Amino acid sequence: MASGLAALLDDVAGIAKIAAASVDDVAGAAGKAGSKAVGVVVDDAAVTPGYAMGFTPDRELPIVWKIAMGSLRNKFLFLLPGALALSAFAPWLVTPLLMLGGSYLTFEASEKILEVFLPHEAGDDEDDLALSSTELEAEKVAGAIRTDLILSAEIMFIALADVAARPLAIQAAALALVGLLLTIGVYGVVGLLVKMDDIGLHLAQRRTRAARALGRGLVRAMPPVLAGLSTIGTAAMLWVGGGILVHGLEHFGWNAIPHLVEGLSHWAGQVPGVGEITGWIGFAAGSALVGLAVGAVIVGVLHLVHKIGPAKAH
Template sequence: MASGLAALLDDVAAIAKIAAASVDDVAGAAGKAGSKAVGVVVDDAAVTPGYAMGFTPDRELPIVWKIALGSLRNKFIFLLPGALALSVFAPWLVTPLLMIGGTYLAFEAGEKILEAFVPHEAGEEMEELALSSTALEDQKVAGAIRTDLILSAEIMFIALADLAGRPFPIQAVALAVVGLAITVGVYGMVGLLVKMDDIGLHLAKGGTRGGRALGRGLVKAMPVLLSGLATIGTAAMLWVGGGILVHGLEHYGWMAIPHLVEGLSHWAGAAPGVGAITGWLGFAVGSAVVGLVAGAVIVGIVHLVQKLRGGGEH
C-alpha cells in the first residue's frame, strides 16, 4: 500500500515537472516570438486611438471595447487556426504572406502621407457628415477591425516564423499567449489614451494645486500626444512594412536591397559607445525608405487605376 502510494506520488511529481517545463517552454517561446513583433505592436497602439476620437466621451471606451473584441475574434477565430494550419501544411507560404502584409502596411503609410499633403475631397467629407452618429461609429469600428486584421496577421505570422521547428502544441499555446497578451496590452493602453483628457479634466477640478496643474497639463498635452502618435504610427508602418520586405527579399536571395540596408546599419553601428542603438536606427531608417518607395509605387498605381476608371465612367 505504502509502496503503491509512493509510486503514485513519484508519477505525480514527474508529471508536475514535465508540466512546469512545458510552461517555461511556452513562456520563453511566447516572449521571444512576441518581442519580434514589437514594431507592429507600436503601430497598432499608435493607429487605433484615432478611430475612437471625435465621439462623445461616453462612447470612447465602448468603441475601444468593440475594436478589442473584434481584434480577439480576428486572432482566435481566423488567424490562429490559419497560422497553425500553415505551420503544418504550407510553411513555405509564411514568407510570401508576410511580404503581402508588409506591402499593405507600406501602402497604408503612403496613403496617410498623401492625405497629409493633399486635402480630402469635399464629397468624401460631406458623405461622412451625412452619416448618423451610430452609423459613423459602426463605420469607424469596422475600419479599425479591418486594419487590426492586417496588423494582427503580421503579428501572428512574425511570431509563427520565430516558432518554426517547435513542437506543434508549443506553437499553438505560444501563439495564443502572444495574441492575448498583445491584445490586452494594446487596447488597455488605447483605452487609457482616449480617456486621458477626461482624467485631466477631473484632476483640474481637484482640491490640490499640484493635481489641478497636472490635470491642466494633461488636457493641453493630449492633442500634441495624439498627433505625435499618428506620426509614430505612420513611421512604424513604413519601418515594419519595409523591414518585412527586406527580410523577404533576403529570404529569396534578392540581395541588392538587403545589402544596402545592412550596409547602412553597419555604418551607423560603428558609432563608439552607442553602436547598438545607432545600428538599429540605421536598419530602421533603411527599412522605412524601402517601405516609403514601395508604398509610393502602390499608391501611385492605385490612384492611377482609380483615375482611369473614373475617366471611363464619363
C-alpha cells in the same frame, strides 16, 4: 499499498515536472516571439486611438472595447488556426504572406503621407456628416477591426516564424499567449490614451493646486501627444513593413536591397558607445525608405486605376 501510493505520487510528480517544463517552453517561446513583433505593436497602439476620437466621452471606451473584442476574434478564430495550418501544411507560404502584409502597411503609411501634401477631398467629410452617430461609430469600428486584422496577422506570422521549429502544441500555446497579452497591452494603452483628457479635466477640478496643475497639463498635452502618436504610427508602418520586405527579399536570395540596408545599418552603428542604438536606427531608416518606395508605387498604381475606371465608364 504504501509502495503503490508512492509510485502514484512519483507519477504525479513526473507529470507536474513535464507540465512545468511545457509552461516554461510556452512562456519562453511567447516572450521571444512577442519581442520580434514589437514594431507592429507600436504601430497598432499608435493607430487605434484615432478611431475612437471625435465621439462623446461616454462612447470612447465602448468603442475601444468593441475594437479589442474584434481583435481577439481576428486572432483566435481566423489567424491562429490559419497560422497553425500554414505551419503544418504550407510553411513556405509564411514569408510571402508576411511580405504581402508588409506591402499593405507601406501602402497605408504612404497614403497617409500623401494626404498631408495633397488637398483633402471634401467628399469623405460629407459622407461622414450624412451618417448618424450610430452608423458612423459602426463604420469606424469596422474600419479599425479591418486594420487590426492586417496588423494582427503580421504579429502572428512574425511570432510563428520564430517558433516554427517547436512542436505544434507549443506553437499553438505560444501564439495564443502572444495574441492575448499583446491585445490586452495594446488596447489597455489605447483606452488610457483616449480617456487621458477626461482624467485631466477631473484633476483640474480638484481642490489641491498640484492636482489642478497636473490636470491642466494633461488636457493641454493630449492633442500634441495624439498627433505625435499618429506620426509615430505612420513611421512604424513604414519601417515595419519595409523591414518585412527586406527580410523577405533576403529569404528569396534577392540580396541587392538587403545589402544596401544592412550597409547603412553597419555604417550607422560605428558611433562609439551607442553603436547598437544607431545601428538599429540605421536599419529602421533604410527599411522605412524601402517601405516608402514600395508604398508609393502601390498608391500610384491604385490612384491610376481609380482614375482610369470612371474614364472607361464614360
